[in-house]
Amino acid sequence: MKQTFYKYQGTGNDFVMIDNRDLSFDKNDTKRIKFLCDRRFGIGADGFILLENHDTLDFKMVYFNSDGNESSMCGNGGRCIVAFAKFLEIIDNSTSFEAIDGLHHAQIETDTVKLQMQDVKYLEKFESHVFLNTGSPHHVQMETDLTQLDIKKVGSTIRYGAPYNKVGSNVNFVSKISDELFSVRTYERGVEDETLSCGTGVTAVALAMNYIGETEKKLITLNVEGGTLQVSFEKEGQGYKNIWLIGPAVQVFKGEI
């Protein structure tokens, strides 16, 4: 039976999406999710997102990596599902929805979505990197030059190595341009390759840069391979709160398969 799918992208991080309020899509069909995300044999995307009903909130987001497995929070996917909900006329310009890491508020103006991320209670600072969870686990390390890096090679070594091992972590490489501007490239767990942008990743980078004193700013712009994102936040104790991920979310395709 044919189903209608949409394709959204947020700074080049792209997602196949379906309105699953009738629960017609079998979320255990890993094979079909992998096929839909395959860039040669399917539609092609970094991830797959179901929009479902929620008892009290506007909707529920269910996220799968392109490997077909359900995963942790996706920041760019969260921004794209808000644009999808607006397109479906489920919401107007603001919303509250549930994702795997809990409640999220968001606002949408034309193609720009502001998504509130979960508070980050603590970060772990090591000699070579920072580790934190912004809804997904992120390893953040500074580099002087991102252009020469073999992201897939270096990123996968860190992602599969100790202490992350099989469960893994996303891996972000960051270079500082100024106190309010950083460049980021990300190796994404579950895609097992570099993506053009990672929303929970740039959120992790912004907080980590403030945490290790690379910047005192609380509104940071991040250049990613697929465009530009902003992250704003407030410090709270050893962590951060009132964290917002801001950037574009665009519908690129609708079709049946």
Ligand SMILES: N[C@H](CCC[C@H](N)C(=O)O)C(=O)O
């Ligand atoms: N691959 C990530 C989830 C998606 C993160 C990314 N697409 C984002 O925008 O946050 C993981 O399995 O931890």
